Amino acid sequence: MIAATGIGWRIGGARILEDISLEVGTGELLGIIGPNGAGKSSLVNILSGVTRPTTGRVTLGEADVTRMSSTRRAHRGLARSFQTSALFDGLTARENVRLAIQATGSAPFSPFHPASATGTESIDPLLERVRMPGKGETLARDLSHGDRRKLELAMSLASDPTVLLLDEPMAGVSAEDVDGLTEIIGEVRDEGVSVAMVEHHMHVVLGLADRVAVLHHGQLLAIGSPTEVTSDERVQQAYLGEAL
Template identity: 55%
Template sequence: MLVTRGLGLDIGGARIVAEVSLEVRAGELVGIIGPNGAGKTTLFNLLSGLLRPTAGSVELHGRDITGEPPFRRTRAGLGRTFQVSSVFPLLTAHENVRLAADSELGGTMRIWRRASTVGVERANQALERVGLGGRGAWPAGLLSHGDQRKLELAMLLAGKPDVIMLDEPMAGVSVEDVDELVALIRSVHREEGKTVLMVEHRMEVVVGLAERIAVMHHGALLAFD
């Protein structure tokens, strides 16, 4: 499903990611752990196209996407969240999800464009899926941090990705909301058969969700099992 072969990144003579080779199989949930500075988020940036590797390759569905920009990878089925919330706080929850859906459908992310029927329907379905169906009219900035994380997941699901990359989904989430968010990720993975690659510092979350765990340190992959 998602494969890297000798993936590396050197910047100014410093090795940031060192020959990482891993294979994430269709339908599995893989956790990536390691200390701060281990290269986990940088690896995500290489996979999603935000950074260009200096060595190695990235394949999705057996096709080399190493040189493709982020929007092409998104349309090929690769979706991603970020450590810092990426929602538009002044837009409603529904508008945030609809923009994501329309972008994946080939449109541009402009709120003043007439909403596509498909985009609106996808937004409705995605909000219901994550439990925010009754808050579609709420400005995203008024949602709790836990609900904003759910909104980000809804934005991903509206794009119909095959692979979901979650970069520290529990970051900033209150203890009370962690269990609910874990259950939602597990549900999306198991019930919808989504392939999930997750970076997370809370070990209890990784152990509770992941079928396999990759360990990174100083940019290198130390173990993957």
């Protein structure tokens, strides 16, 4: 569903990524791991169109989207989340999701437009899908960190994407919320959405991913099943003995 071929990215003389090639199949969850500074978020930015690569190309389905904006990629079925929160804190959870739905062009763009015109029948199922029933009228600023992450997922799913890119969705959340988010993301994958997920919680990646890609110093060190990757001596050395 989405593929990177020969991706390289440099800033001045600094090499951030070099010759990265990988793909995510239909209904597959690809975990992307690596030490800090390995280039994981940079790769997600290139896949989503936030950053244009220096070399290589990105394809979404059959289309070459390398020079296509993130907005145009979104209209082609790609959605993503970010490491840092991207919510409107002064709006309710329902209003945040409403904005995401309106951004697809299916309703007038106004967070305060009557619910009937924006499809509350579409909003509430999204909140229920991410385990947030009854929290639609809660201001985003009053939500727990875990619920904020769930709300961001609901907003990403509002466009009914075929490809979902997640950049550290578990960052900063409690162990209980990690379990809940893991379950939700697994369900999204099982529904046929292709997911690429950067994540530092290794037990989540290894338990959820169909395949795992390991980045190290901006290069693709290994890619394969969780078992294949964790038994790779190069991966073990890159993590300096860190438990995988």
